[in-house]
Amino acid sequence: MIACGRDAAAAQPALLIGIGPDTAFDVARQIRSDLITWQGNYPSFTALDQAPAFSGPVILLADVDGGFDALDHVLEEHQRGAPRPPMIIQISKPAVRAAVTAMQRGAIDVLVKPYTIPRLASALRDAVQLRRVLRFS
Numbered sequence: 292m293i294a295c296g297r298d299a300a301a302a303q304p305a306l307l308i309g310i311g312p313d314t315a316f317d318v319a320r321q322i323r324s325d326l327i328t329w330q331g332n333y334p335s336f337t338a339l340d341q342a343p344a345f346s347g348p349v350i351l352l353a354d355v356d357g358g359f360d361a362l363d364h365v366l367e368e369h370q371r372g373a374p375r376p377p378m379i380i381q382i383s384k385p386a387v388r389a390a391v392t393a394m395q396r397g398a399i400d401v402l403v404k405p406y407t408i409p410r411l412a413s414a415l416r417d418a419v420q421l422r423r424v425l426r427f428s
Contacts, residue, residue, distance in 0.1 A: 305419055306328055306330040308351055310339060316352065318406065318411055322411065351376050365380070366396045379398065379402060380401045381401075383403070385401060
């Protein structure tokens with residue numbers, strides 16, 4: 292569970308949305324917090340783009356398997372079109388170069404699968420804090 296203080300409890304929770312197959316988000320579904328609400332997942336950015344607008348701030352959790360080419364595709368999709376919400380990447384056994392590239396191209400964090408609930412909670416706290424900083428900049 293993500294710990295939060297009074298200020299965080301008063302804020303509207305961010306919606307955590309997965310991009311990828313349903314089976315890839317078992318850990319994300321276990322997050323319980325005043326800061327984050329699991330909203331579900333979409334198989335692709337195209338499916339996400341076709342969904343109705345969301346009623347709160349959004350953080351994306353993109354599942355990437357298939358090496359550097361798959362990661363590059365996800366990063367391109369995230370950067371294409373309208374401004375997108377902050378994104379965390381979850382990936383199996385990434386090369387250091389892939390993780391660095393993801394961060395340089397806008398990912399907030401890269402989680403190496405399998406990861407733990409506390410590791411995801413830490414990445415989500417950072418994402419929520421980043422949203423606050425950007426909103427007040």
